[in-house]
Amino acid sequence: MREFQPYFTNDGSVGLYSQDYDDIYHSASGALTEAYEKFICPINWDVLLLHEDINILDICYGIGYNTKSFLNYIFENKKKLLKKKNNLKKNSKNNFEKKTNIETIHTNNISKEKTVNYSETIYTNNAFNKISVTAIDNDEILFGLSPFIKTGVRNFKNNSDIINKHDIDKYLNRKNKNFPKIKNIINFQILLKIAQNSPKILRNPLVAPILDNREYKKFIVSDLRGVNKYLLTYLSSGSFLFNLHNIYYRYLSYCYKTYLKWYKIQDFNLTVKIDDARNVVKEDRNLYNLIFLDAFTPSKCPCLWTYDFFKRLYEIMEDDGMLLTYSSSAQIRSAMKEAGFEIGNIYNERLNKYLGTVAVKNNSLINYPLSDAQLGLLNTKAGIFYRDENLNASNEAIIAAHKIEVENSNRISSSQYLKIRRNNGL
Ligand SMILES: C[S@@+](CC[C@H](N)C(=O)[O-])C[C@H]1O[C@@H](n2cnc3c(N)ncnc32)[C@H](O)[C@@H]1O
Known part of the structure; x- marks a missing residue:
């Protein structure tokens, strides 16, 4: 402490x-x-x-x-939630039965067996x-x-x-x-x-x-x-x-x-x-349905926001899982993207505001995709991410290596990028 x-x-x-x-x-x-x-x-x-x-x-x-x-x-x-779950299961059973009706022509036994499995799990408490x-x-x-x-x-x-x-x-x-x-x-x-x-x-x-x-x-x-x-x-x-x-x-x-x-x-x-x-x-050898990432801000705790850390999180997430975090910085999002994730916004209706980032493997799970401007920012200097190849570097070393990479990069800065967009009436 x-x-x-x-x-x-x-x-x-x-x-x-x-x-x-x-x-x-x-x-x-x-x-x-x-x-x-x-x-x-x-x-x-x-x-x-x-x-x-x-x-x-x-x-x-x-x-x-x-x-x-x-x-x-x-x-x-x-x-x-229970009501929602049972509806979802009923729907997926209906969809499944529609599908199996066609499938029965070829694979009668298998589809019959599967249908029984579905009905058994429909009514749960x-x-x-x-x-x-x-x-x-x-x-x-x-x-x-x-x-x-x-x-x-x-x-x-x-x-x-x-x-x-x-x-x-x-x-x-x-x-x-x-x-x-x-x-x-x-x-x-x-x-x-x-x-x-x-x-x-x-x-x-x-x-x-x-x-x-x-x-x-x-x-x-x-x-x-x-x-x-x-x-x-x-x-x-x-x-x-x-x-x-x-x-x-x-x-x-x-x-x-x-x-x-x-x-x-x-x-x-x-x-x-x-x-x-x-x-x-x-x-960790588990597979997760939900990953909450709530580290201190990237500039203060970069070791939990690196490309290499996200790569590992990608490996331990279920195919239909979701990673949620409050950060919406271009740097974090490009690290996630490079690690294989599809990225979306967390949008809050009450505040009418974007509040963070959702990272998934399956694009269809994204409700609020990134805008063109947000996507463009990933390719600017602001999108250059932290690295930590062996997942053991100090925060200071991660920041120092990142600084050198940004200085040596010939990408445009985020402010230049936004200016170009404005000049083009975007
Ligand atoms: C923003 S706070 C999280 C708040 C928390 N989710 C809650 O509900 O109270 C960040 C946390 O990260 C922890 N932390 C900092 N560096 C860490 C690291 N390398 N590994 C694990 N935890 C770390 C801190 O101890 C702190 O509790």
Whole structure:
């Protein structure tokens, strides 16, 4: 952990500021709002819902807003998603039957067998049978804090007591009146999964003092602090098989009941990787339906925006998968393109604004293609991407090599390109 500087963002969720990077971890408009707008709204549900088991890769998990928003969304929209899923399956069954009618002339047995398979899977109780999230961040303490971070806080004071108020305020604009909330049950899920799969995180000696610090109290979900203390008692007594039943009686009757209900509905697993994301993806043999890329800005953390990193992400993404990120820079997009991805915009209707980039293998998944101007920019100097051939160079070395490549390039600059377009009346 570099340092813990929490503050309330515009939507009443907690944001962090990093002095080392002089960067905020979360958007000024609200940490949770950003997660929904950039990582959940652009998901192509028509494609995702056709899967029973899904794999999600959350790169730069931080305090977990993107994973939590996903879980919260499917929890809150279960009925809607289920209906959509069953319609999609019915449609694909109809399409399939139309096709098989023709096919039966030649391959009667096979098509008959396939039709039976389809009808068996049409009526399911769940949007997904299994959701597996692999979450990567090189900061263990953020994982430890992630289940406890408050959202939906109204009437928060204007962060008057934070240390670097001035540094943070320059990023904020407080117009948002929306106070989205992550349900406690989702935080509870995350806490239990961390306790089950990576208990050493909760034992980290720096986590408990933050949770117990009176200064941070207003940022922390107090119910879950109690659960955490209970879990730690079990962990330190050497018995990892903590007793949910006791937790229920002591702290969380409502949450526990909902949890059990939810558990029956969804099989959820969280695999935590505390490492440089490059090391994790090098070794990873999974295939992902969704990849969330939420690294610090490219100029501050270039190692997670290189052509070579995207090439590896391409290899571990399903053919109908989606990579989502907030960056729309030409440099990032050309690296993605070079790595084999098809690129589109993330468009937000509420704001009538492009908010980032979606990268896919299948062009038909793109709803908002790049404009001619955006495509043209990829071939200017602004489109020269970072490289990191062995996925192990330092940020400084990546930036230095990139600078030399830009200086030696005879491409036109982005401003020259835009001027030419303007002169041609485009
Ligand atoms: C913009 S924040 C991500 C915010 C996060 N998605 C959330 O919901 O809180 C960037 C994160 O990248 C992590 N990070 C920085 N360099 C990294 C690296 N090389 N590998 C993995 N994580 C890294 C930081 O610890 C930080 O949590």
